[in-house]
Amino acid sequence: MSVNESLSRNCYHPADTNHIVLQASLSEQQRVLLEKICPAGLFSRDAAGRVNVHFQGCLECGCCRLVAGDTTLKAWRYPPTGAGITLRFG
Ligand code: SF4
Numbered sequence: 001m002s003v004n005e006s007l008s009r010n011c012y013h014p015a016d017t018n019h020i021v022l023q024a025s026l027s028e029q030q031r032v033l034l035e036k037i038c039p040a041g042l043f044s045r046d047a048a049g050r051v052n053v054h055f056q057g058c059l060e061c062g063c064c065r066l067v068a069g070d071t072t073l074k075a076w077r078y079p080p081t082g083a084g085i086t087l088r089f090g
Contacts, residue, residue, distance in 0.1 A: 007040065007059075014056035015083035020064065021075040026051060030072045037067045060085055 034043040
């Protein structure tokens with residue numbers, strides 16, 4: 001089973017608000033790190049080079065929080081109760 005097939009089995013309940021907030025100014029190294037670290041590939045750049053996080057698909061794994069830290073992420077919290085991911089295995 002491919003990673004995409006495995007991820008597609010999960011059930012997502014997106015919240016209205018972003019539970020991951022980036023610092024206002026990021027270095028090129030921080031941007032590249034975010035793009036590489038997320039297993040779901042949720043960080044991408046827009047035409048102006050700004051990094052966006054597509055939080056609706058978050059796996060709540062915490063990799064970005066652990067690796068990038070507070071100097072890159074202004075806030076990381078779990079989505080509100082009733083929102084977020086329901087993992088399905090097999
Ligand atoms: S918590 Fe995991 S899935 Fe969610 S944005 Fe961070 S690295 Fe990606």
